[in-house]
Amino acid sequence: MQIEVGSGDLATRDTGLLVALCRQDGGVPAALAELVEERDFTAAPNQTVVSYPRGAVAARRVILVGLGPDAGIDEERLRQAAATAIRAARPFGEESVVVALPADLAVTGAALGEALATGIELGDYRFTRFRTSLTEDEAFDIETVALLADPSDASAIAEGVAVGQAVANGVLMARDLVNTPGGMKTPPDLAAMAIAMGETQPSITVTVLDEVELAEQGFGGILAVGKGSDSPPRFIIAEYGADLEGVPTVCLVGKGLTFDSGGLNIKPADGMLWMKNDMGGSAAVFGTLRVVAELGLPIHLVGLVPSAENMPSGRSYRPGDIVTTLSGTTVEIHNTDAEGRVILSDGLFYARRYEPDAIIELSTLTGAIIIALANHASGLMATDQALADALLAAGTRSGDRAWQLPLWDEYREMVKAENADLKNLAGPAGGSITAGAFLAHFAGDFPFAHLDIAGTAWIDAPKSPYLSSGGTGAGVRMVTRYLRDLVG
Known part of the structure; x- marks a missing residue:
């Protein structure tokens, strides 16, 4: 238009x-x-x-x-x-x-x-x-x-229109990705979509690791979740601004679960229908990268997407299995349907090699966040309050809101396991927060924020005139606003 x-x-x-x-x-x-x-x-x-x-x-x-x-x-x-x-x-x-x-x-x-x-x-x-x-x-x-x-304001308004359309392009890209059926966006399909984005946006370089490279490099979390599916997992790296000097480096990590059946802890039928939306975090990462590229922001932005399909089969990972992740941390599987944090553990640890100024992770991670916040705000947990405050402010201004939950040491204790370093499910109490505590372990000492967009990335009925039922593109406007504020 x-x-x-x-x-x-x-x-x-x-x-x-x-x-x-x-x-x-x-x-x-x-x-x-x-x-x-x-x-x-x-x-x-x-x-x-x-x-x-x-x-x-x-x-x-x-x-x-x-x-x-x-x-x-x-x-x-x-x-x-x-x-x-x-x-x-x-x-x-x-x-x-x-x-x-x-x-x-x-x-x-x-x-x-x-x-x-x-x-x-x-x-x-x-x-x-x-x-x-x-x-x-x-x-x-x-x-x-x-x-x-007003004629005196027309020129400035026109400048804003160009920015607004760029932001909308990223949101609409994310919506289209989420709304696409899971059978048409398997991990290899999602990787191909990322490569196509890089071809249309020359400032974005895309690299894809296949299942052989994942095994060679030790991506144990992604491989464990993905091995039950006939569609092999992928790890997608989309990088913008790598050649820029004197600019901040930010890593975005997005959950790319292209379809989630629950695995051997299989979901009930009515809980599986819309699980094509479980890659909403990756959609937000790709959408944000597109906006940043269109605006030409002075920043080094790295998008990391661990992508897998969680399916039941004779090859599937099992409850009780112990998975060695990319970091070397071992994880005991208490429920195969808590798979998002398992694949994200590899993505978050991989982000540390860029020595970023911030790591922001987005995922449709827990049903518990919907119980807490409904569809009106994403859940935010962070290890750095300045980063949290900046994201909250960006969310308020952009209309893509978040609400902060604590990430105290007590929650980190809850995800420790007896037979391994960590367990992937700590029980029903504080489910969204313990998931965030699990993820924070893999980000190390870098400023880290976790956005649980399970309630906001997909809606059954519009909550606003600019939302439609289905994928919303949650996270794109907030993170884009944060990045724009970061670089001034």
Whole structure:
């Protein structure tokens, strides 16, 4: 979609569809005030009213979208309003839509443009790749959105629009990856997708280790989880900015479980249906890399994705097995369905060779985090409070929120085993935190943050105008915002 920024009088703008974003405190623009009764449109957040002006203004149709009271109009409110606008506009079949922005917003310039562009692009997302028959309305795409802004702010808004579209590209890439069926994104398939990304983004170098190389180098965690499947595991390394000097190095580690049956501790049938989403962490890593490459950020960013399929067979790893991971740490398997932390142990230890300024790991790791936070925030655990604070702030600003849980020494004690160094499941109490404590062991002394996105990477029903059911792209906006703040 093309998003343009211009200026002009909304009353004289000749268009098939005009959308006006309206502040509750500022009211409906004077030129449109006669089109709607005050009691019918209060400009409450995301409220919409459609009107046919019949010559009162040049536009043939007008949609009013509420922003709510000024005190609540932040970047998140603007993202939601923009998504509401694009979804309200689609059914009218206009290829070009004009969106008029109100005056006196607290959010201005690039921040305003970024919020609007992100909301528009995310709100317009539909996953129809496998639909063989679409109605005319379903197949229709809006081609151009023109933002009418204050002339003094138009240039800065346009700069923000470009950033917002880059961020949205990464989120939408992650959504597409998560929504793709597990049988079409086995570990070798996921590796091929990463290689294809590197071909379209020359600043990203992709290296893939196959099962032979994994065995030669001692990736015991990945190999143990993956050996029950006919699709062999892979370890994917996607690197951006390796040749840059004097820049921070950040490693992103993403869980790439392309399908999780639970293994020999097999899941119930209704718990397996959407397990194609268990690679949401890897999708977030790839999406973030794409955004960073498109923006050309001055940073050395390394994406590490241990990828496997957790399947039951005569070759599967068993409860009671002891696995020697890449670090040499031994792990006793108490449940084969707690496999994500086992493959991530290899990825986190591998990250240490880059001597990074931070290691950020993302994974759809525990059902316990959904019990704690529902679908409204990701769980955050960290060994470095400055890193945690920066991620929390980035999540709040980007609308991709997290909530911090403790990572005290007592939780680390809970994952120690009698027959090995660690066990992969400590029991039901504090399940999300003990999983984070297990992972922290493998990050060593490097600043480490664990984001459990099990509740946010996939939703059954939209919780926001810019979310659709299915994959959400959770983690991309938060981590991208963190990286942008890190490099200034």
